[in-house]
Amino acid sequence: MTVLLLVTSCKDHNDNLVEERGTYVVPVLSEPSPGYFTDNLEKSYVQFDLSLPEGEKIDKAEIEVTHGDKSAILKEVSIPSTGVKVTATEVLNALKMPVSDYKLGETFNLYILTTKGGVVTRSVATFPIAVVCYFDPVMLLGSFEFKSDDWGVAGSVTMVADANDPYKIYIEGYPQAEGLTGNGNRITLNVNPSNFSITGPKVVLADNLAEWDLTYTNYAYEPVSGKYSACDDAYTVTFAISVAQGSFGNNVFTFKRGAK
Incomplete structure (x- = not known):
């Protein structure tokens, strides 16, 4: 009974509910380049490629971003895609974060959500985006x-x-x-x-x-x-x-x- 209570009391409080996580359709995300934001907000972005395992198809794919206890769907994206670009400005706007909260040392997380047959999966294709000093x-x-x-x-x-x-x-x-x-x-x-x-x-x-x-x-x-x-x-x-x-x-x- 204790186990049953623990299981039934655990709920997903994420506003973007995900029915199944890490299963079903798992897209492949390339190593991002760059894979970080900088303290130069206007010039900050990450870029990567997305693909699906051979023979797989999905109904929809979306990019989700999180920061602390905040999360938001950033935008829909097609798969396969090359050179998918996510800017720091887009992320702040999606999370409704003020620019004053964008600081060195902060970390955002990016996830790929896929939908197939009504099932939404938060993929293991994910990476953290740290805010570092501007680099050239x-x-x-x-x-x-x-x-x-x-x-x-x-x-x-x-x-x-x-x-x-x-x-x-x-x-x-x-x-x-x-x-x-x-x-x-x-x-x-x-x-x-x-x-x-x-x-x-x-x-x-x-x-x-x-x-x-x-x-x-x-x-x-x-x-x-x-x-x-x-x-x-x-x-x-x-x-x-x-x-x-x-x-x-x-x-x-x-x-x-x-x-x-």
């Missing part, structure tokens, strides 16, 4: 001061972009900042434009460490994790540092904007 790819470039308490080093480097990809960043001058001639290779940072996370390939920066009076060879750096913060105009990167003879483990570096 050019902010990734320029002179940066770096420091690592883990590795016990500090200096200056220059961030430059790949000619074909503004989110593929090369660190120029790092071996020289450590007192090495280097072999011409550069550390590569691959910045995810959706969330600013960072990874990269392992790169050998010096064939040997004779300049340090060490017999180690193949001095290499691999960016295993990291993030760029537009609010701080800084990178935080964890490098796995190694030589042919073994590993020095993971070491955290910060790269902060130098004098402009």
Whole structure:
């Protein structure tokens, strides 16, 4: 009887009632790019593609947004669709939120509702939209001061972009900042434009460490994790540092904007 009371007393207080959640027809939502809003309200939007599993059909699809205890149907959308765009202004208007409540650190949630045969499903195709500082790819470039308490080093480097990809960043001058001639290779940072996370390939920066009076060879750096913060105009990167003879483990570096 206790279980029965608990089950019957649980009700969905969402104004947009959903008869079945996470079942029936499940659309596929691509990784959004961008997947965030910024403190520049007028220029803020998220964009993504929508599709259905092969052979599936639906009667209707809608975009739902939520913030705290507020929710609203934003608009109807066809599936499949490419380049579906949701602006921050649309979200505020749908939720009837004042602009004064749109602040850094706030998070909105986006859901896809599908209807088929009278059954409405809130899909697992969903993602949170955080409000972050305004970002432009050019902010990734320029002179940066770096420091690592883990590795016990500090200096200056220059961030430059790949000619074909503004989110593929090369660190120029790092071996020289450590007192090495280097072999011409550069550390590569691959910045995810959706969330600013960072990874990269392992790169050998010096064939040997004779300049340090060490017999180690193949001095290499691999960016295993990291993030760029537009609010701080800084990178935080964890490098796995190694030589042919073994590993020095993971070491955290910060790269902060130098004098402009």
